Amino acid sequence: MLDLQQLRKDLPTAVAGLARRNFVFDEVSFRALEDERRIIQMQTEELQAKRNAASKMIGMMKGKGEDTTAIMADVAGLGDGLKANETALGELQEKLNNFLRQIPNIPRADVPPGKSELDNVEVRKWGTPKTFDFAPKDHTDIGEALGGIDFETAAKLSGARFSVLRGGVARLHRALAQFMLNKHTLEHGYTEVYVPYMVGGESADGVSSLAKFKDDLFKIEGRDLYLIPTAEYPVTNFVRDEIVDAKSLPMKFACHSPCFRSEAGSYGKDTRGMIRQHQFDKVEVVQIVAPEHSAEAHEELTRHAEAILQALGLPYRTMLLCTGDMGFSSAKTYDLEVWLPAQNTYREISSCSLFEAFQARRMMARFKNAQGKTEYLHTINGSGLAVGRTLVAVLENYQNADGSVTIPNVLVPYMGGMTKLAVAG
RNA sequence: GGAGAGGUGGCAGAGUGGUCGAAUGCACCAGACUCGAAAUCUGGCGUACGGUUUUACCGUACCGUGAGUUCGAAUCUCACCCUCUCCGCCA
Numbered sequence: 094m095l096d097l098q099q100l101r102k103d104l105p106t107a108v109a110g111l112a113r114r115n116f117v118f119d120e121v122s123f124r125a126l127e128d129e130r131r132i133i134q135m136q137t138e139e140l141q142a143k144r145n146a147a148s149k150m151i152g153m154m155k156g157k158g159e160d161t162t163a164i165m166a167d168v169a170g171l172g173d174g175l176k177a178n179e180t181a182l183g184e185l186q187e188k189l190n191n192f193l194r195q196i197p198n199i200p201r202a203d204v205p206p207g208k209s210e211l212d213n214v215e216v217r218k219w220g221t222p223k224t225f226d227f228a229p230k231d232h233t234d235i236g237e238a239l240g241g242i243d244f245e246t247a248a249k250l251s252g253a254r255f256s257v258l259r260g261g262v263a264r265l266h267r268a269l270a271q272f273m274l275n276k277h278t279l280e281h282g283y284t285e286v287y288v289p290y291m292v293g294g295e296s297a298d299g300v301s302s303l304a305k306f307k308d309d310l311f312k313i314e315g316r317d318l319y320l321i322p323t324a325e326y327p328v329t330n331f332v333r334d335e336i337v338d339a340k341s342l343p344m345k346f347a348c349h350s351p352c353f354r355s356e357a358g359s360y361g362k363d364t365r366g367m368i369r370q371h372q373f374d375k376v377e378v379v380q381i382v383a384p385e386h387s388a389e390a391h392e393e394l395t396r397h398a399e400a401i402l403q404a405l406g407l408p409y410r411t412m413l414l415c416t417g418d419m420g421f422s423s424a425k426t427y428d429l430e431v432w433l434p435a436q437n438t439y440r441e442i443s444s445c446s447l448f449e450a451f452q453a454r455r456m457m458a459r460f461k462n463a464q465g466k467t468e469y470l471h472t473i474n475g476s477g478l479a480v481g482r483t484l485v486a487v488l489e490n491y492q493n494a495d496g497s498v499t500i501p502n503v504l505v506p507y508m509g510g511m512t513k514l515a516v517a518g
Numbered sequence: 519g520g521a522g523a524g525g526u527g528g529c530a531g532a533g534u535g536g537u538c539g540a541a542u543g544c545a546c547c548a549g550a551c552u553c554g555a556a557a558u559c560u561g562g563c564g565u566a567c568g569g570u571u572u573u574a575c576c577g578u579a580c581c582g583u584g585a586g587u588u589c590g591a592a593u594c595u596c597a598c599c600c601u602c603u604c605c606g607c608c609a
């Protein structure tokens with residue numbers, strides 16, 4: 094949510110900022126709503142003040158045993174008008190609130206303008222795509238040949254966009270998650286957390302707009318509970334409705350969780366394989382920091398995600414998303430794209446976003462600064478990494494001509510010393 | 519699932535219709551005392567919104583959430599949510 098005070102003070106700057114991400118801010122509606130709200134609020138508060146003063150007076154008079162019929166008749170007349178005003182004010186405030194909560198974040202000044210992913214900017218590249226002396230297969234073929242990926246059984250159980258993993262591939266999947274968690278907690282200073290995989294609507298609306306994106310989530314029937322599409326949902330909400338001590342900052346959390354996404358509107362996209370699933374695992378890193386450190390923390394967190402790819406020896410590039418390709422809540426986002434030889438291209442494997450105070454305002458997440466003033470926190474998160482897609486990348490990049498897959502060195506301890514996934518003989 | 523108890527400021531905890539945004543204690547901040555610290559004393563110490571003469575003052579709302587009764591609700595009524603204890607069930 095944007096800062097209402099800021100919008101009042103300097104609407105043109107906000108409107109221009111939103112225009113950069115191709116969002117048209119409805120100034121006329123906003124101004125009309127605001128003006129009306131202001132008038133009704135002043136009227137209502139004036140009536141309330143009158144009523145309160147009279148009631149206080151009645152209390153005092155009764156205490157002294159004086160007659161109060163005159164003043165009580167006087168204040169009784171306020172009732173209807175006051176109630177009407179209070180109702181109108183409540184409705185207006187809700188309208189204004191809904192309006193505000195559906196406005197996306199303003200991109201930072203250093204975010205390149207653009208309409209789609211085609212306008213994203215490569216900021217760095219790591220590793221050299223391996224050349225194969227045979228035609229590299231995609232992970233589906235590799236996995237099925239290993240007897241490790243089974244989409245047919247998954248389809249029988251749950252339909253499309255699910256997978257069953259078996260044997261060495263299932264273990265490799267687990268090894269990846271363990272490796273990522275260890276790296277972030279032991280080397281990057283994050284605290285491991287385990288969280289609910291369902292959150293209430295209020296938490297969901299704290300990180301993004303539930304009204305806008307509820308179709309992307311799986312909802313529990315008959316209850317105000319949603320399966321989490323990322324651990325960002327529960328973890329960021331740790332600080333919802335809190336005023337934390339400045340000494341507790343920065344907070345750094347790493348969380349391994351399954352993620353559930355309805356993928357509504359992505360029909361026909363990535364239908365083959367494990368790239369786009371209704372359920373996938375992810376290790377998420379989250380930082381909650383003071384405003385003055387957030388830009389720097391965002392860079393650091395992105396490097397932490399990159400460190401995983403480097404340790405695994407997977408070539409990747411870091412893309413700075415353009416204004417038109419960023420998520421609703423983000424002020425600045427880096428995507429990490431890993432090299433997939435079968436697709437002969439880089440594919441997204443991580444998204445690291447800086448939200449500034451956008452989520453904190455939605456969540457009422459604040460801290461007491463050095464001057465003792467309450468201030469909104471800044472939130473940052475990123476995938477470090479998407480486990481399913483990392484499995485895909487390892488299978489494809491480490492495949493051999495005979496169909497086997499070499500285990501990356503850093504994962505061998507997690508695989509019980511196994512160095513290769515071999516095709517069953 | 520059954521029975522009971524309870525949700526009040528950062529924490530503990532008082533408050534059962536009227537100068538209650540709320541006693542008291544702890545914690546915290548500032549000052550005094552001290553060479554310094556501790557102890558002690560003094561003062562301060564919630565959040566959001568609105569107004570204005572905009573680091574200050576005034577107003578409004580907030581005592582789990584929502585509705586209701588009343589001139590007036592932390593206090594009474596109803597619904598819901600959550601927590602705790604006991605019993606049952608259960609990985």
